[in-house]
Amino acid sequence: MTRPRTLYEKIWDAHVVEQRADGTCLIFIDRHLVHEVTSPQAFAGLRASGRTVRRPDLTLAVPDHNVPTTPRLDAHGNKLPIADPESAAQLAALEKNAPEFGIRYIDAVAPEQGIVHVVGPEQGFSLPGTTIVCGDSHTACHGGIGALAFGIGTSEVEHVLATQTLLLQPAKTMEVRVEGEVGPGVSAKDIILHITGVIGAAGGTGHVIEYTGSAIRALSIEGRLTVSNMAIEGGARAGLIAPDETTFDYLKGRPYAPKGADWEAAVAYWKSLATDPGATYDKSVVIDAADIAPSVTWGTSPEDVVPITGVVPAPGSFADPSKQTAAAKSLAYMGLEPGTRMQDVEIENIFIGSCTNSRIEDLRAAAAVIKGRHKADNVKWAIVVPGSGLVKAQAEAEGLDRIFTDAGLEWREPGCSACLAMNPDKVPPGERCASTSNRNFVGRQGPGARTHLVSPAMAAAAAVTGKLTDVRELMA
Amino acid sequence: MTPLDKVEGRAIPFGLKNVDTDVIIPAHWLKTTTREGMGRGAFESLRADPDNLFDRPEYKGAPILIAGDNFGCGSSREHAAWALGDLGIRVVIAPSYSDIFSGNAVKNGILPVVLPQQAIDRLMEVAETDPVFVDLEHQTVTTQYQDRFSFEIDPFRKMCLLEGLDEISLTEKSDAAIGAYEAKLDADRPWMRPAA
Ligand code: SF4
Numbered sequence: 063m064t065r066p067r068t069l070y071e072k073i074w075d076a077h078v079v080e081q082r083a084d085g086t087c088l089i090f091i092d093r094h095l096v097h098e099v100t101s102p103q104a105f106a107g108l109r110a111s112g113r114t115v116r117r118p119d120l121t122l123a124v125p126d127h128n129v130p131t132t133p134r135l136d137a138h139g140n141k142l143p144i145a146d147p148e149s150a151a152q153l154a155a156l157e158k159n160a161p162e163f164g165i166r167y168i169d170a171v172a173p174e175q176g177i178v179h180v181v182g183p184e185q186g187f188s189l190p191g192t193t194i195v196c197g198d199s200h201t202a203c204h205g206g207i208g209a210l211a212f213g214i215g216t217s218e219v220e221h222v223l224a225t226q227t228l229l230l231q232p233a234k235t236m237e238v239r240v241e242g243e244v245g246p247g248v249s250a251k252d253i254i255l256h257i258t259g260v261i262g263a264a265g266g267t268g269h270v271i272e273y274t275g276s277a278i279r280a281l282s283i284e285g286r287l288t289v290s291n292m293a294i295e296g297g298a299r300a301g302l303i304a305p306d307e308t309t310f311d312y313l314k315g316r317p318y319a320p321k322g323a324d325w326e327a328a329v330a331y332w333k334s335l336a337t338d339p340g341a342t343y344d345k346s347v348v349i350d351a352a353d354i355a356p357s358v359t360w361g362t363s364p365e366d367v368v369p370i371t372g373v374v375p376a377p378g379s380f381a382d383p384s385k386q387t388a389a390a391k392s393l394a395y396m397g398l399e400p401g402t403r404m405q406d407v408e409i410e411n412i413f414i415g416s417c418t419n420s421r422i423e424d425l426r427a428a429a430a431v432i433k434g435r436h437k438a439d440n441v442k443w444a445i446v447v448p449g450s451g452l453v454k455a456q457a458e459a460e461g462l463d464r465i466f467t468d469a470g471l472e473w474r475e476p477g478c479s480a481c482l483a484m485n486p487d488k489v490p491p492g493e494r495c496a497s498t499s500n501r502n503f504v505g506r507q508g509p510g511a512r513t514h515l516v517s518p519a520m521a522a523a524a525a526v527t528g529k530l531t532d533v534r535e536l537m538a
Numbered sequence: 539m540t541p542l543d544k545v546e547g548r549a550i551p552f553g554l555k556n557v558d559t560d561v562i563i564p565a566h567w568l569k570t571t572t573r574e575g576m577g578r579g580a581f582e583s584l585r586a587d588p589d590n591l592f593d594r595p596e597y598k599g600a601p602i603l604i605a606g607d608n609f610g611c612g613s614s615r616e617h618a619a620w621a622l623g624d625l626g627i628r629v630v631i632a633p634s635y636s637d638i639f640s641g642n643a644v645k646n647g648i649l650p651v652v653l654p655q656q657a658i659d660r661l662m663e664v665a666e667t668d669p670v671f672v673d674l675e676h677q678t679v680t681t682q683y684q685d686r687f688s689f690e691i692d693p694f695r696k697m698c699l700l701e702g703l704d705e706i707s708l709t710e711k712s713d714a715a716i717g718a719y720e721a722k723l724d725a726d727r728p729w730m731r732p733a734a
Contacts, residue, residue, distance in 0.1 A: 090716070090720075117720075119731065119732060148570070189730070224710075226716065229709065324729035327729055328729045
């Protein structure tokens with residue numbers, strides 16, 4: 063018998079091409095997702111050195127960060143020009159590089175286009191037990207279906223394009239176990255916000271986090287992708303959730319997923335990946351699901367989490383002096399006073415979208431809260447940005463778009479949008495945004511923008527009342 | 539990558555501590571599609587001052603930059619190394635660096651030399667008027683006076699820089715092993731290839 067291994071160790075071991083004397087391994091990469099921002103210099107590097115893409119069949123390119131979320135075609139079906147010349151240049155570079163290097167490419171106006179981390183699982187391109195990389199730190203997302211997935215820099219993008227491998231040091235393992243049942247109004251986003259608050263933004267540094275326990279098992283794939291997406295906010299390079307029947311049901315029949323006898327073989331293999339009884343993690347945290355409330359951030363680090371029923375903390379309440387300084391700075395930036403009830407914080411902008419929360423289930427949760435209601439007058443800007451064209455079509459088939467537009471929210475085209483404000487969707491300086499994205503960093507949603515991270519249902523609740531709101535109060 | 543062995547020339551006596559990558563290359567330069575030309579954005583905010591060090595005629599094209607503690611901290615953007623390279627910098631000398639920056643520097647053919655603050659102070663003085671000599675093979679920084687400072691460097695990084703090897707060329711030496719892995723994967727788990 064071999065030694066009991068964790069899910070992470072099994073995936074790692076299955077991908078070692080070569081091991082160097084110092085423990086560094088050459089790791090095979092099964093899937094490479096490419097978008098327009100971190101790839102142009104990598105393609106230029108290949109061109110300059112006369113290299114080609116080793117495995118174009120394992121590479122999928124889709125534009126998402128820069129695309130406008132306003133209509134992309136005119137009345138005659140012609141592509142509309144992109145106003146910002148730098149965004150236009152990055153998008154044009156991908157459109158040219160993908161075919162030149164023989165890579166699968168989903169065009170900005172294709173029905174399957176969307177945020178790279180929504181598209182991968184949705185197309186069945188991301189599979190359990192695979193290694194997945196992308197030049198974007200939220201690649202951790204794909205861990206929700208049991209893939210070892212992490213973000214890389216531009217030099218590494220070029221390295222993977224040329225060799226389909228990466229030189230890596232094995233990570234330490236960390237288990238975050240969430241046991242029990244969550245209460246009403248508590249979503250996957252609240253679970254991961256709560257976890258981030260508990261372990262801290264550096265809690266998972268150097269580790270790959272495996273999320274386990276009955277509360278995680280009970281989540282849909284959409285919910286698991288939300289949890290794993292924010293592994294990086296807890297300092298980990300990747301998150302993992304063991305594949306199970308929920309995963310197999312989700313993937314079966316997707317375009318790039320195995321078919322027929324291959325499917326059976328794949329499922330048998332995936333079932334063998336679960337962490338063995340008796341395997342140990344370098345670090346473990348146990349969380350009681352009953353302790354998790356609808357959550358919200360008050361500061362500029364994703365660890366700055368309180369329950370919606372809580373108040374803005376005083377910097378002095380933190381034991382660590384450097385956290386005290388950081389908290390004071392955060393509060394100054396956020397324009398908040400210690401002791402203020404979170405539910406008294408007024409909100410002018412609402413963003414429902416991003417690779418964290420833009421899948422069909424997220425839109426359903428938001429629509430359920432907003433149905434038959436209208437956005438508050440003080441909410442100036444409220445946009446709903448589906449994660450992909452397929453999510454958008456599904457939502458429209460269910461009539462969700464009408465629920466949003468009837469309530470005064472805007473229904474947009476898919477893309478990253480106000481998650482990082484690289485396209486025209488920005489939160490104005492000094493204004494607040496209840497956002498379903500993953501980062502509340504200074505300036506992330508636009509210079510001077512103040513971000514409160516929340517779940518889709520909580521964002522919808524804030525849209526209705528114009529304040530951060532406990533969604534449970536709006537639930538029938 | 540151009541191999542790097544001996545570098546001699548003027549050294550910019552910059553000396554500032556905790557210079558983050560946003561100072562080295564501001565965020566708006568991230569919306570580019572090439573590595574070239576980024577030197578124009580290097581230290582943009584500091585160079586807005588007409589009397590800045592970088593644009594003084596004696597330091598134009600200087601191959602060496604002397605900096606303070608924790609050089610290259612902050613965002614992991616590789617553009618910082620590209621910007622320095624495009625400015626003509628081949629060697630940075632500082633008491634310490636952020637890990638990510640020193641990794642990115644080596645990947646882009648820039649040598650990050652670590653020397654104690656005392657040595658930095660002396661080199662800053664010399665750099666005002668005279669050239670500085672860096673010898674990677676012998677791991678020394680010298681001046682035309684009596685100064686001679688030895689530095690440590692990871693042997694792997696040293697070899698990469700001396701031979702001008704980028705990581706891709708190194709990995710390409712494992713081509714046969716990668717091919718064997720691919721063949722075995724196709725045999726053991728053929729369904730791993732995307733179906734469509
Ligand atoms: S939605 Fe945000 S976090 Fe996700 S890939 Fe886009 S920019 Fe990155």
